[in-house]
Every structure is written in C-alpha cells, then in structure tokens.
Amino acid sequence: MALFGKTAVQWRNEKGISGKTPNIRDFASVEELVVLINLEDTNADLIRQEVPQIERLKLLREKAYRQLEILKKNQETIDALKHNLIEESGKSN
Numbered sequence: 001m002a003l004f005g006k007t008a009v010q011w012r013n014e015k016g017i018s019g020k021t022p023n024i025r026d027f028a029s030v031e032e033l034v035v036l037i038n039l040e041d042t043n044a045d046l047i048r049q050e051v052p053q054i055e056r057l058k059l060l061r062e063k064a065y066r067q068l069e070i071l072k073k074n075q076e077t078i079d080a081l082k083h084n085l086i087e088e089s090g091k092s093n
Contacts, residue, residue, distance in 0.1 A: 002060035003036055031071040031078070035064055
C-alpha cells in the first residue's frame with residue numbers, strides 16, 4: 001500500500017485478474033522492488049516499536065516516495081551498473 005498506493009486486491013481488480021496470481025510484484029520495476037524490500041524491513045522495525053498502523057503507513061509512504069525520487073535522479077548511474085552486471089555475467093558464462 002505504501003509503495004503502490006493500493007492493495008494487491010485493488011490492483012488485481014483494476015486489471016480484471018481473479019485469484020492471487022499474478023502478484024503486483026511481478027510487474028514492479030527493479031527500483032520498486034528495492035524500495036519494497038527496504039520498506040518491509042522498516043515496517044518490521046516500526047511494528048517492534050509498536051507504532052500504530054496509520055502512522056506506519058504515513059512513514060512508509062514518505063520513505064517510498066523519497067527513495068523512488070532518489071533512484072530516479074540517479075537513473076543514469078543505475079543503468080550503467082545494470083549494463084556492467086550484464087556484461088560481467090556474460091563473460092562468466
């Protein structure tokens with residue numbers, strides 16, 4: 001909810017998909033998945049601190065937007081890293 005602004009059920013309903021698959025994560029960008037992993041860790045910490053759900057959602061949403069903004073600003077560097085990883089994996093095969 002914090003990252004995509006909707007629940008998985010809402011997303012599937014909008015897409016006309018029934019059941020639990022595909023998952024919204026299957027259509028997320030690499031950057032969104034990185035942010036999602038960070039949010040899951042932060043959410044676990046906030047739960048341990050007994051932060052109420054409404055406050056957690058607000059904090060997580062702010063963090064998600066901030067991280068996505070940073071990733072977008074650094075897209076050129078990210079693309080170069082992806083390119084280098086692909087080249088390196090091709091050399092090892």
